[in-house]
Amino acid sequence: MIPQETLLNFGAQIKHFEKNSLIFSENDIARNYYQIVIGAVKMNNFNDEGKEFIQGIFYKNQSFGEPPLFIDVKYPANAVTLSESNIIVLPKSKLLLLLEKHPEIHLKITQSLAQRLYYKAIIASEISSQEPGHRVLRFFDYLKNDVYKLHGEFNFKIPHTRQQIADILGLRVETTIRAIKNLEKKGYLKIINRKVYR
The missing domain is CATH 2.60.120.10 (Jelly Rolls)
Known part of the structure; x- marks a missing residue:
């Protein structure tokens, strides 16, 4: 930054x-x-x-x-x-x-903090109202699009364990594993050698 x-x-x-x-x-x-x-x-x-x-x-x-x-x-x-x-x-x-x-760096820090607040608001909304698969996909898209700024299909390897994903999203690890498998069946993700790609 x-x-x-x-x-x-x-x-x-x-x-x-x-x-x-x-x-x-x-x-x-x-x-x-x-x-x-x-x-x-x-x-x-x-x-x-x-x-x-x-x-x-x-x-x-x-x-x-x-x-x-x-x-x-x-x-x-x-x-x-x-x-x-x-x-x-x-x-x-x-x-x-x-x-x-x-001051230009000050503005960049302000923008970064605003982006984090926005993300926190989205995650809070997801945790309170959305089903697990939706939460997982939204989190992966945030990482891919906003953090790593990647575009294209299945070119982003998720850098977290299933346990870390569960802990971030307020889910049980078993629920997270099921959600990821269901998202793969629907074609939203790919799992290669136990690694998840979006």
């Missing part, structure tokens, strides 16, 4: 994280801006029964955890690496200075 060179010029560091590393915890005070160079990060919570709910998954060139930086609140979720990752870390004070000096 923010050019890497610009971040480094304002004092950012690139930090290496192993898979399953905790970057920050729910209720931590937000002190840094994070942007992924390589790897993937999930933001999650756990309910009282210990079930995980994935708030979002972020990939190369995406940032995560920004809203608390701007409104001085604690993080509402944990951030955990899904794979070995290199992440740019910029202290909050330096981010605010960067945005002051580069």
Whole structure:
């Protein structure tokens, strides 16, 4: 989102994280801006029964955890690496200075946050009212069209496990597996070597 060179010029560091590393915890005070160079990060919570709910998954060139930086609140979720990752870390004070000096970047961050809010509203609507197959397909289309910006048939390999998809959409993993199989039968997806393509 923010050019890497610009971040480094304002004092950012690139930090290496192993898979399953905790970057920050729910209720931590937000002190840094994070942007992924390589790897993937999930933001999650756990309910009282210990079930995980994935708030979002972020990939190369995406940032995560920004809203608390701007409104001085604690993080509402944990951030955990899904794979070995290199992440740019910029202290909050330096981010605010960067945005002051580069209003065009400020606008891009605002647009990105607006897109995430829009997506959250869609997912909330899907979870409350739509059947599982519809939820799964809508999520895959969001990833393909909005995150990876791909076009064409069956050229997008879904980068999540069935369990992660279930956790994001508030479904049981068995329900997710059935929904994916039904979508394949209807011709909406292809499954090749257990990998799902949209």
